[in-house]
Amino acid sequence: MTRLLIAVLAAMLLPAPTVAQMDFLYDEVLSTRFGDIHAVGSDYQFTLWHNQTQLPLPENARWWVQWVGEPAQGDIDWVVAAHHHGGNSCGGGYYILRVSASAVVPSREISDCDGRLMDIRFGEDWIEVDRLDRDIEVALTTIRWQGDAYSETDHYAPREAPAGPGDDVTRWIGEHAYSILQDASERARFGTAMQVWEMQDLAIRLSVGNSVAQAGDWVVGTGCMPHACGLEMGAIGMRISDGAVAAIIRSHGEAERAFGLASDPAFRAAVAEGF
Known part of the structure; x- marks a missing residue:
């Protein structure tokens, strides 16, 4: 046990x-x-x-x-x-x-x-x-x-071309959200909306969490920092149809950091359920 x-x-x-x-x-x-x-x-x-x-x-x-x-x-x-x-x-x-x-x-x-x-x-x-x-x-x-x-x-890791829509997005369903940013092609994708140090901040806040899931046209994962769930939170998303990205970093006492299409209502609804 x-x-x-x-x-x-x-x-x-x-x-x-x-x-x-x-x-x-x-x-x-x-x-x-x-x-x-x-x-x-x-x-x-x-x-x-x-x-x-x-x-x-x-x-x-x-x-x-x-x-x-x-x-x-x-x-x-x-x-x-x-x-x-x-x-x-x-x-x-x-x-x-x-x-x-x-x-x-x-x-x-x-x-x-x-x-x-x-x-x-x-x-x-x-x-x-x-x-x-x-x-x-x-x-x-x-x-x-x-x-x-x-x-x-x-x-x-060597640099790779940005990941695309469709299967490049749905391949993450059921995986741990942290894994997404360990992939060089996904870092290239999210690099259109975030700096590497911001991706690192997000990855830390996805360390503890549930599996990535599909919500309509979005694939979304949420999580938190070890020992700080409820205080240090993260959300990551990719749109299946076009590969667009969205991400949120929440730190206690600070303004939310939002990236890409983080204001999209469907992404927000999936994040609210995950958080």
């Missing part, structure tokens, strides 16, 4: 990407060539251990061991472990563990608020992990760890 809750919350906060995603485990113990990495505790008061030694990692959280990689050569196994505080938002994180016969060395924390992990590559003394990013222009961020060198490299 706990695993299901975390999966649902993750899907709600960060939408499914268009690239393939790794299937991570949610186990309390996984074995390496140099012993077990395992979680000890109950509820959300867990610690993470290597055999009989507690690791110097956060304690007030729920731990899972999610992945083990054993290179064909070398004296290091790689482990990914994750923890979460149990609330209905991001705020946990991942750790890469470099496991050898002599020691277990944790990486710095990879916050789950930055984006979910997507792919892992590794060798006998190095590992690379791809994750999504909150910046809507960043397609992936690659974390590389080798020896004492730890780096994060952002890969920016």
Whole structure:
């Protein structure tokens, strides 16, 4: 039940990407060539251990061991472990563990608020992990760890022509509204009415929300910022017949920001129902 809750919350906060995603485990113990990495505790008061030694990692959280990689050569196994505080938002994180016969060395924390992990590559003394990013222009961020060198490299999505009407609009029905602005062709479409930084503001306010739905000639999604629903709200829409755009950003204590055809009565009616 706990695993299901975390999966649902993750899907709600960060939408499914268009690239393939790794299937991570949610186990309390996984074995390496140099012993077990395992979680000890109950509820959300867990610690993470290597055999009989507690690791110097956060304690007030729920731990899972999610992945083990054993290179064909070398004296290091790689482990990914994750923890979460149990609330209905991001705020946990991942750790890469470099496991050898002599020691277990944790990486710095990879916050789950930055984006979910997507792919892992590794060798006998190095590992690379791809994750999504909150910046809507960043397609992936690659974390590389080798020896004492730890780096994060952002890969920016190439520019695309603006998306069009019809199927280019209806393809988003049933998807998470946040996903729209992760698409380069949609950023080009909305770029006719908004600046990139305004799209970023909108995307943050679509992080938590329902699926995109059709309302007459409009496809509309609404949402809010994590921890600020009712205070920081967003709405996004595209007209099926011609691909026209509409968007609204609402911030508590500030004037509403409206873009494109945000005054269209049909769009407004769909937004009112969503909000």
